[in-house]
Amino acid sequence: MTQRREKLLAIFRDELTENLDQMAQRLETLRAGGGAEADSRGETVDAAFRIAHNIKGASRIVGMLPISELAHAMEEVLSPLRGIGAKGANGETLSPPDLDRLFEAVTLMGRLGAGEDLAAAAAELTAALTKSTPPPAPAQPAAESAAVSSPDVAAAPEGSVRVEIGRLDRLMAATGELLATQARQAARLTALVRLAGDLRVAGKQLPPAPRPRFVQLSRALDSFLREEGQERRRFGYLTDEIGTAMKRVRMLPLSGLAAQWRSIVRDVAERLGKEVHLTVEVGNIELDKHILDGLRDPLMHILRNAVAHGIEAPAGRRAAGKPGAGTIVVRASMRGSMVQVEVGDDGRGLDPAAIAVAAGRRRVATSEQLARMDETEVCDLLFAPGFSTAEAVTEISGRGVGLDVARQRLRELGGHVAIRARGALGGATVELTLPVSLVSTRGLLVRVGPAIFALPVEFVERTLRAGAGEVQRVDGVAAIPQTDGEPLPVRWLATLMGVPREPDPGKLTVVVLARGAARLGLVVGEVLGEEELVTKKLPWNLKRVKGIHGAVILGDGRLAVVVDPLQAFDATRSAAGSAAETVLVAAATARPRVMVVDDSLTSRALERSILEAAGYEVVVMVDGRQAWEALRQERVDLVVADVQMPEMDGLELTRRIRAESASQHLPVILVTSLGSDADLAAGANAGADAYIVKGRFDQRELLEAVKRLV
């Protein structure tokens, strides 16, 4: 196939997908029309006819004759009703079987466009559609017939422009860059304002002469930055508007997939001799086209599963007191910037006990892990690859078939899927959560060591501070007891991300993640704040890194890695890692030990507080003799001593330290109010390493000396 032909086919397939979605919407409107006025129904039929006509023309160009013939047959069905509606005054009608065949044609055209060899099925359906063509309307007076539009319709629906998806992708990428650049510039302006403030403060140290000129310049700078801030805010509003508009450009209604759902439910039910009604309640919710495309297969799979393995055979249902026909409901709702799609049925539901047994047998989970799991977590095992095999399918009545692939596809889109044993209708319920748009999302930035990570806010419930001592082991994993419920299991984000762990401070910073009813605490170093993030995909060679969605470029040019929080939940169930994780305490020997020797309580307290705040371990002695006796039994790394003390002064203490071979190299700092040259010389002659005069005492001087000598 030539490159030109390939490109042409690609364009055709994109156009076909869009046309079929729009056709499905129109058919849904007709099906749900009920008592709608003839005028509006007429418009809908007209629109459907134009779409069929477009498909016919385009498929002829690329030589896809079965699609062209199907489209023509659809035209024949719809043509007599144009300008009249699905049920005309003269008896023309679009009956439910007609509508079903039209829906079927939509599905078949989609499959033909994807390359499936279904010419025979297409011919059969074409013939069926042609037979069902309503009889032509009686001849109308000229005036009325003039109201019917010419079949030579415009190539595209009115008021719209067809754009190659590649161009939109490039525009979207550029918009993302624009938003990211705007965020970086805002960060730089904030830093500049801070610098101007520091400059103003530093200016106060200037001598009097240049100060007026400095103040004048400083005020001019402040004024400039204020105006610049206003400009940036205006720019920010514009970029926000562009970002919002770009998000909308690629949005398509979720209802566009409804035709495919009905088709798959109908086909599978017919094949298995079941009766199933599908109710679609998705309203006007729209998703980015890329996300919608990624949702198609997983949803089809879930629906197929629901019919095949969820809904019982009619006889069994009646025996159980249920209606012979099963019900499946697809419902969608918005949750912030995410959309939640629920697929529930009134079938047999899931048997968590059977799943657990099968999981153990297939080594999807160990018995210890299974013992810790609640019902939701057990049902979640259906998404494990181990349940995709034919044997596993038989064991659990087939409900897990291919769900691992579905979950993987959704993860790649930044979403997730969960399954509940019994939903509102009594059968199983599958919940899919997805971002609405790819352009930008909100994320919580956290620091772990030197690295920065971003957590999508949709999964962040709250942050909390907990004492390191509160962390206990519950059921073999680290957890923080909660006053209002179950202990909160905790994982360290450093461990999950492979970043070297630092010793934990006394107070831990914990980000609490939520997935349905499940909670997990992620221990981080610091929470940096919430930001609008433009997530970039990982480079081409990193096709999939577990637990990572991508990365964002922060205002200062650093990268923040975007974490898949759900990976943390999955990782928590695994035995490796969580069993060993706990608070990491810094090694005790890492802190140098300093002996403070002074007969003044105030001096001892002051020097102790300074040194302990700097991270040193401190022991205090009240005079030289006590210190000398202690030094012969204890290990210290440095001595800070006053000179004038009873019993034994600091000079004598220093001389004795130097005289003993075991302590001759022990650093000694003399801190004294005696500041004459003779006193300094006496200290040096005694062997002191540093001499600090109390009158000029500056804690930095002491700390620098200690740091230098330890």
Added chain:
Amino acid sequence: MTKKTDSDDSNDSDAAREQKRERVLRDRAERLARVERRGEAGEVAAQVAVIAVGGERFGVPAERIRELVDVPAIAGLPDLPGWLPGIAQIRGELVSVVDLARLFGIVEEKSAEKAADEAPGCLVVVECAAGPLGLLAGRNLGFRVVRSTEIAEGFSQSTSRDERPVRFVTRDLCAVLDLDRLAADERLVVHQV
């Protein structure tokens, strides 16, 4: 004035012969020098940026170099192999960083004198068919034109150590990289399940 003798005549002949001999040798040397310079010109085999990697030298084809920068901040990712330290951002694009020293196994053979080259000094961002790659290297040793006469003929790809992606090696042991083979190395692709 010294009377010229037969021995003097003989001496003169010796001197003349010596002069002649020297002239011939000089001419011959000049001719050889001209031939050698014509052979060294040769055709241009490659223009490369020469980088030091763990004590060895590699040439990166200049026409494939997008940028040559100081090593930027690298964000690590979990469970990547040692030769993939993470990702960096170059002018707003995420680029995967490849530690050539670890990929080629050079880091295990380091000695004290090569330690100076071990500390990453530069990142060479190259264009590959699938996308850009950032090659982590030691010092940037400058650009060089490699002529055909400089190629070590006895060295072929099949003998290159550890099947490194090398187009050819120069006589002074600069291995010019084959970036297409490098990008096709399966060890650079990560697909965790």
